[in-house]
């Protein structure tokens with residue numbers, strides 16, 4: 221079906237008093253949910269509405285595609301039309317939802333209204349605004365979807381240097397990828413070591429050292445103040461007055477769950493769209509999952525949690541109410557020069573890090589007063605211990 225105005229509910233609504241399941245978002249959360257629904261129910265009408273072109277792709281590939289020489293098109297797993305056919309769904313691409321009327325169970329989109337029986341918000345997250353001054357502030361790039369990646373690829377073509385703002389997971393992955401692909405990379409990071417909220421200092425430092433072997437230059441304890449244009453590129457001025465000349469500036473300072481649409485509809489939001497363990501929002505028949513969701517107070521913007529959420533929600537939507545129960549889910553940082561596997565302790569955990577530094581990497585275990593493992597951070601060759609430690613956490 222094309223993205224034509226959808227003012228009249230589709231015919232199947234007549235037979236289906238509940239109306240269709242409508243998913244908003246074609247990221248991994250939206251599409252994984254659609255696939256999980258289809259595994260359980262071949263017939264239930266599903267419409268997926270998305271602001272982008274509806275291509276199915278794996279977002280984590282965006283930060284390790286350069287060194288692999290992958291153009292944006294090579295990252296597309298399936299075009300929208302193929303997804304619609306394979307998953308027997310109506311997909312409306314380039315259709316931004318602008319409002320939700322929870323009383324009438326209607327979505328307002330840029331192309332008309334759309335009725336829903338059950339609505340699932342899989343809206344993702346927006347990059348934080350970098351807040352930099354200067355005449356080139358609007359030229360600072362972010363890479364949060366495939367279209368951004370295409371713009372970024374064009375921007376760095378034929379160029380030599382990139383300043384990356386932010387040394388978190390995404391900043392480190394881009395630093396590795398860019399340096400591996402031959403770019404000169406400076407990373408400006410407010411913390412004293414990369415991923416300081418996830419890793420103890422020794423593990424973070426080892427990651428920084430690994431990236432430095434590729435030529436990455438670190439600027440710890442610093443933030444960007446302004447970006448100005450010069451003859452052949454940009455000058456980034458730091459908060460201490462230092463300057464970095466560069467061809468391209470990439471901001472990777474974090475993401476904020478997209479909550480505005482839900483909040484405007486009176487749906488409870490906090491850090492994310494607030495849902496219970498059944499992924500139900502405060503509005504009847506409205507659910508949320510993925511990066512936009514705060515599940516029982518916790519927002520986990522990673523792939524594995526959204527897969528668990530999608531499986532549980534598909535069961536719930538097809539008649540078997542199923543709460544989300546997470547297994548131990550380590551996050552893998554894709555920095556091949558010195559990989560990292562981290563499973564942070566649960567919020568509020570007591571105890572502390574026990575850190576062992578070897579030649580090939582760091583093994584940091586977070587243990588409580590009783591010596592029980594609560595989490596871990598592994599770097600380099602020590603990441604091989606991940607499976608054993610996950611099993612230990614599960615017992």
Ligand SMILES: Cc1cc2nc3c(=O)[nH]c(=O)nc-3n(C[C@H](O)[C@H](O)[C@H](O)COP(=O)(O)OP(=O)(O)OC[C@H]3O[C@@H](n4cnc5c(N)ncnc54)[C@H](O)[C@@H]3O)c2cc1C
Nearest residue numbers: 245246247248249271279280317343344510511521522523
């Ligand atoms: C560069 C990068 C690397 C990453 N690497 C890893 C990794 O290695 N491992 C890991 O676990 N996680 C990683 N992540 C995080 C992971 O990719 C995300 O958790 C996941 O992709 C989020 O999927 P999502 O579907 O929730 O959101 P998104 O993929 O952002 O999808 C949101 C969708 O909602 C649509 N949308 C938003 N608002 C509207 C609207 N108003 N109307 C209509 N449509 C709308 C968008 O168009 C989009 O289709 C990475 C993230 C990035 C950016």
